[in-house]
Amino acid sequence: MTLSTTTLLALLKQQRYQFFSGVPCSNFADLFQQVSLDKDIRSVPAASEGSALSFAVGAALAGRRSVVALQNSGLGNIINPLTSLVQVNCIPTLLLIAVRGHTDEPKDEPQHRIMGANTHALLDQLAIPWGEFDGTPQGFTACLLKAEEAFQRSVSFAILVRKGQLSAGLGVVVKCEQPMSNYPLSVGCALEIVSEALRPTDLVVSTTGFISRELFRSSDRPGNFYMQGSLGHCSAVAAGVALAHPSRRVIALDGDGAVLMHMGVLSTIGYASPRNFLHIVLDNEGYVSTGGQESTSATSSLEAVAKACGYGAVSRCVTSAELGEAVARSLSTDGPHFLLCKVNQLHARSLPRVTSRHTPEENKEAFQIALNQPRAFHLQAVPEAVAR
Ligand SMILES: Cc1ncc(C[n+]2csc(CCOP(=O)(O)OP(=O)(O)O)c2C)c(N)n1
Ligand SMILES: [Mg+2]
Structure with a gap:
């Protein structure tokens, strides 16, 4: 019913x-x-x-x-x-x-x-x-x-x-037919640009929902820790890894809804200042994983908040060229860096779930091995068969 x-x-x-x-x-x-x-x-x-x-x-x-x-x-x-x-x-x-x-x-x-x-x-x-x-x-x-x-x-x-x-009631617009934000990059394209700039030894912590699922789809690797649940806590987990392992580059892949949920963490990261930390926010101005409801990021300048909280360098990107340059710059200079990338709300039709290949415990163990025994990892695309 x-x-x-x-x-x-x-x-x-x-x-x-x-x-x-x-x-x-x-x-x-x-x-x-x-x-x-x-x-x-x-x-x-x-x-x-x-x-x-x-x-x-x-x-x-x-x-x-x-x-x-x-x-x-x-x-x-x-x-x-x-x-x-x-x-x-x-x-x-x-x-x-x-x-x-x-x-x-x-x-x-x-x-x-x-x-x-x-x-x-x-x-x-x-x-x-x-x-x-x-x-x-x-x-x-x-x-x-x-x-x-x-x-x-x-x-x-x-x-x-x-x-x-x-x-759905009367007057509700089907979101996949009318994406709210018209930015050129999709989350999938933005993640491809980020992934191309990564070394096998880099560690990535991704936020819950479609962002983790897109990362899993395009470049599943042991150095990825996919958050599932704990909305808003991805950057703190990544910054914790960065502080404990100053010799490794650590990237948090965050969402706008997630950052807004626990925005106080930006101040803590600015204060702790991990130099090897890059915080990327894929801002689609909505809660796209749960149906595209509006977030409040369109009327906030998250990069200005990060700057005011003490991040060393902040950027705002809209195009692939801007994102590519900002990622390369951030990964080659001392941080903490904050990179806000405006993205649209389009995703692949069937995004695989991380749990189609890894249990949360297996993901944790693989990440810990990648952290403690850095060696060459190869990127794996997820076969269409497990995409559901
Ligand atoms: C505490 C809590 N509240 C609500 C949810 C439901 N939820 C899962 S993903 C998500 C959307 C997150 O939005 P954002 O970080 O902007 O990522 P997007 O889905 O837009 O890629 C929400 C609200 C949750 N997992 N946890
Ligand atoms: Mg969002």
């Missing part, structure tokens, strides 16, 4: 919800765009689930009923404001939680397994009542009524949404 996001919003509006914030999940592929088109609901795309919840609390303080949408991986980012702000101050909020890694979906990606098995228990432990959405308008209304009962007791309520339960 699926509910259109138009109906979902109509039901929320019937219950007088007026404010929406959140961080996307592919289970909410169209919801964020649908809300942004709605004139009756004020929506704010948040950089992290914690700030989404805090925006909602602010709106609730000002008398607006608020909804926060998040993936269950984002529960980790809201526990502090949920407990110390929402619960302590008795400011009830409606949470729409997309459940990945549910125990009845054992084939979901490994990064979702532990949170998937513990989402319900975690909410119980925090004394937050929840209801499982069944995909029908009646089921959603029943959840909203249960939320009303909780709100009477000044308690928040969570509605758990599963894959495939929401469908």
